[in-house]
Amino acid sequence: MELTNILKNAFPSLSEQSLSLIAGRCSLAEYPRNEVLFLEGDKGSAFFLLIEGAIKIFKTSPTGQEIVLKLLEPGTFFGEVILLEKNEYPVSAVALTSSRVVRIPSDRFIELLDERFFRNDFIAVLMAKQRYLTERILYLTSYDVEERFFRFLIDRYGFRTSYVLDISKKDIASAIGTIPETLSRLIDRLKRREVISWSGNTLTVQADYLEQFSLEDAPEHTGRTPS
Amino acid sequence: MELTNILKNAFPSLSEQSLSLIAGRCSLAEYPRNEVLFLEGDKGSAFFLLIEGAIKIFKTSPTGQEIVLKLLEPGTFFGEVILLEKNEYPVSAVALTSSRVVRIPSDRFIELLDERFFRNDFIAVLMAKQRYLTERILYLTSYDVEERFFRFLIDRYGFRTSYVLDISKKDIASAIGTIPETLSRLIDRLKRREVISWSGNTLTVQADYLEQFSLEDAPEHTGRTPS
DNA sequence: AGAAGAACTTGACTTCGGTCAAATAACAAA
DNA sequence: TTTGTTATTTGACCGAAGTCAAGTTCTTCT
DSSP states (O other), X not given: OOHHHXXXXXXXXXXXXXXXXXXXXXXXXXXXXXXXXEOTTOBOSEEEEEEEEEEEEEEEOTTSOEEEEEEEOTTOEEXXXXXXXXXXXXXXXXXXXXXXXXXXXXXXXXXXXXXXXXXXXXXXXXXXXXXXXXXXXXXXXHSOHHHHHHHHHHHHHOSOSEEEOOSOHHHHHHHTTSOHHHHHHHHHHXXXXXXXXXXXXXXXXXXXXXXXXXXXXXXXXXXXXOO | OOHHHXXXXXXXXXXXXXXXXHHTTOEEEEEOTTOEEXXXXXXXXXXXXXXXXXXXXXXXXTTSOEXXXXXXXXXXXXXXXXXXXXXXXXXXXXXXXXXXXXXXXXTTGGGXXXXXXXXXHHHHHHHHHHHHHHHHHHHHHHSOHHHHHHHHHHHHHOSOSEEEOOSOHHHHHHHTTSOHHHHHHHHHHHHHTTSEEEETTEEEEOHHHHGGGSSTTSOOOOOOOOO
């Protein structure tokens, strides 16, 4: 699928005209695992659209600790915060798995917001992000590690009994706001209680146990299929 | 100051024409201390502009705990997240002190975004909020209670040696993400170490001690004068 | 003033999850 | 394979901050 189609897919409400206008300025890029897209504080004049792979968005604390804000899934754009205001990224972005992204230069993008439908969709996404961050604060401050772990699974892969994990335990640990040691101990405990079993990169969970963490106030889940 | 002027002040980039259009639909409201403006999950068709007082924005955890996202200061609008997308507030808002707000009905507001300057300012505010929430996550997850306390003071009242507090200790505790007992003990410890002194609602801090928490990566501070 | 109820403090106790250190396993380049 | 690097596990330990339970002190309303 070439660029125009990708963009059409990501911005369905954008007119054909604007689409081709912007498509000419965008470029496709590939980032291998662990490659940095941008770091907090970097000046930037473009934002990104994730096509394939997984990107980690995080901030770094004064002591060097990484605080993960979100693991992005294909189809979402990020870094758009440089569009107006300061042109400095307030967060860092790193590829967790080999990823393909579209780079969208910011300079002419703002004009596209003249189109009402597109603009409304765009603003709606900004507001969804605001909701997400708000949920994330609740998630990090009022659930314990176990609950965060299961909610992570449901949120990222959907509610299932078997998960094929595409990221490392280390990355899962930081995605749920803890450290590898703690996750390792949690997994050990859960295995012993026979709530989960883990072999290779496949995790199996007792559905009835998992249920307690599902739905209700879980952040909107995207039902991403594993692998 | 009457409505039109207030709005002009809050939305300086809005044309006179749109200003009078919208002003006619807005209304001024007063909320006494502890009054609820809206609760998480409420359907809403208006958002708000804070003129005077202090509003607490928070989410409630499944166990009933309040997670404060932000204490608003005069001049900021909030609840705008109902404009597009769902029309349900994702957070709750309560007046911490007697407050005056403008209620802005959402129905015709979106049209105002046709004005490019206004729209850009509006979107810039949304992005600033995104940055804020991102900072808030860092703040809550990687600073200890003491550091959160002093950063709270600096962020809300500016860097000074003497603070006149307009909200209760209970509210300060929840604003910094802890409970009254813990704050009480912190204060006791700081007094004993002669880092602070507290009489009535006036708090005095050793400037050289406070310095370690200032500037660098502190969220933009508004230099709000006390009381 | 007096009573009811907030707000605040204090003490005793607990715990989750982090730190540090070391061992083991998995992986990838040469 | 060999070897260096990174990921994962395990053990011993610790500490910040929460819970629970009782005071104590302010407010505020009649």
